Amino acid sequence: MIEVIKTCWSPGTKGTQGALRRQIELCNQLGLFCTAATTPYQLFYYFYDFAAYRGVFLFNLVFITVYLSVLPLNHLRWHTTASTTLVLNSCIQLFVVTFFIGTGAGVSLFYFTFAFVIIFLYQNLRRRTYVALLAAIGLLYLMAQFLFPAEAARTPVPSPWLEAMYAGSVAGVLTLSGVLLHLFHRAIDRAEKELTFNNRYLEDLSNTDPLTGLGNRRALGEALNREWARLARQSGVLTTVMCDVDHFKRFNDHHGHDGGDRCLQQIADVLRGMLSQPPALAVRYGGEEFALVLPGTDAQQARILCERLRSAIERLRIPNRGMGEHAVVTVSIGVASTEHADLRPHTDDSKRLLKRADEALYQAKANGRNQVVYLSYQGLAKQA
Numbered sequence: 001m002i003e004v005i006k007t008c009w010s011p012g013t014k015g016t017q018g019a020l021r022r023q024i025e026l027c028n029q030l031g032l033f034c035t036a037a038t039t040p041y042q043l044f045y046y047f048y049d050f051a052a053y054r055g056v057f058l059f060n061l062v063f064i065t066v067y068l069s070v071l072p073l074n075h076l077r078w079h080t081t082a083s084t085t086l087v088l089n090s091c092i093q094l095f096v097v098t099f100f101i102g103t104g105a106g107v108s109l110f111y112f113t114f115a116f117v118i119i120f121l122y123q124n125l126r127r128r129t130y131v132a133l134l135a136a137i138g139l140l141y142l143m144a145q146f147l148f149p150a151e152a153a154r155t156p157v158p159s160p161w162l163e164a165m166y167a168g169s170v171a172g173v174l175t176l177s178g179v180l181l182h183l184f185h186r187a188i189d190r191a192e193k194e195l196t197f198n199n200r201y202l203e204d205l206s207n208t209d210p211l212t213g214l215g216n217r218r219a220l221g222e223a224l225n226r227e228w229a230r231l232a233r234q235s236g237v238l239t240t241v242m243c244d245v246d247h248f249k250r251f252n253d254h255h256g257h258d259g260g261d262r263c264l265q266q267i268a269d270v271l272r273g274m275l276s277q278p279p280a281l282a283v284r285y286g287g288e289e290f291a292l293v294l295p296g297t298d299a300q301q302a303r304i305l306c307e308r309l310r311s312a313i314e315r316l317r318i319p320n321r322g323m324g325e326h327a328v329v330t331v332s333i334g335v336a337s338t339e340h341a342d343l344r345p346h347t348d349d350s351k352r353l354l355k356r357a358d359e360a361l362y363q364a365k366a367n368g369r370n371q372v373v374y375l376s377y378q379g380l381a382k383q384a
């Protein structure tokens with residue numbers, strides 16, 4: 001049943017999405033709503049005294065036809081024409097109906113509110129144009145009130161029908177006000193969602209290395225500070241790792257910068273594959289250097305993990321012809337860990353832990369590359 005009702009306001013929505021779809025649906029719904037709202041008045045004019053109300057009845061027939069014409073107009077994808085037709089039709093109807101039956105039945109207030117709601121159909125108007133349109137509709141309403149007071153009506157409506165019509169108009173105004181409120185809410189909701197989405201997108205962008213898709217130095221800083229603060233609060237262990245591609249300059253010289261970029265991407269894929277679970281984090285530290293943050297990973301586990309990492313990269317067998325016919329790309333890795341119990345408040349910080357991993361990396365390079373060297377936060381170097 002609901003599906004059948006929905007098809008009534010579906011003309012023109014096929015193939016459209018999002019804001020445009022909602023805009024077309026609303027336009028169709030308003031056309032149908034105004035037709036339905038005018039119908040009881042038409043029944044009254046017809047059955048009560050057709051001879052007296054023939055003028056307003058016939059005009060209303062034209063207005064109803066025009067309201068319904070928004071369905072084919074939207075179907076033809078003339079969406080702006082459909083919206084404009086609705087606004088103009090309701091404004092003219094406001095004037096004509098008030099001319100015939102006066103302001104007592106409250107119809108001018110109804111069409112005034114209606115025109116207000118329709119303005120929402122124009123999504124891309126400038127603020128000044130919105131204000132001008134609203135002011136024009138307001139002025140029209142005041143003019144109708146002034147020109148056609150109840151006592152000057154051409155074909156006045158007798159009591160108690162006048163009161164019934166007034167109640168109908170008020171019900172219509174309340175319904176339209178509900179629609180207006182709903183539209184406001186939806187617009188605010190949409191703006192909020194867009195803002196949240198854009199903020200998240202910008203934050204992701206500012207934390208991501210564009211070449212490899214890994215985190216960047218900013219993401220590393222944030223993760224390190226967070227994990228360090230956690231370690232200072234509660235028992236646990238934290239490991240940082242620095243990983244540097246060996247003889248990458250020779251690789252670049254021989255395979256070109258683009259080849260170098262592809263090599264870095266392949267290495268990043270290995271890191272990503274091995275550290276898929278947060279809070280472990282792999283970032284591109286800069287150039288051909290990567291860094292890892294491994295919360296909850298102790299020295300022993302870190303050494304095993306880094307050895308697997310080193311050997312996985314070697315097993316990629318990316319040729320480094322700059323270093324000889326059969327040479328392949330390798331990495332040197334420096335590891336440093338610390339525990340909650342070893343921290344000295346006020347003197348230690350996360351940067352020192354990273355520096356310690358860098359010292360371990362330096363030793364791995366000095367010892368001949370393609371190896372893992374571990375340094376405890378305060379202790380001596382050990383080879384894995």
Ligand SMILES: Nc1nc2c(ncn2[C@@H]2O[C@H](COP(=O)(O)OP(=O)(O)OP(=O)(O)O)[C@@H](O)[C@H]2O)c(=O)[nH]1
Pocket residue numbers: 211244245246247248249250252256257258259260261264286287288365369
């Ligand atoms: N393709 C590419 N190369 C880069 C990028 N960033 C830095 N490099 C290159 O990485 C190379 C780093 O060279 P070095 O710092 O001398 O180190 P290395 O040749 O790897 O020698 P060791 O680290 O001592 O083994 C330089 O040639 C840089 O141009 C990048 O984003 N893409």
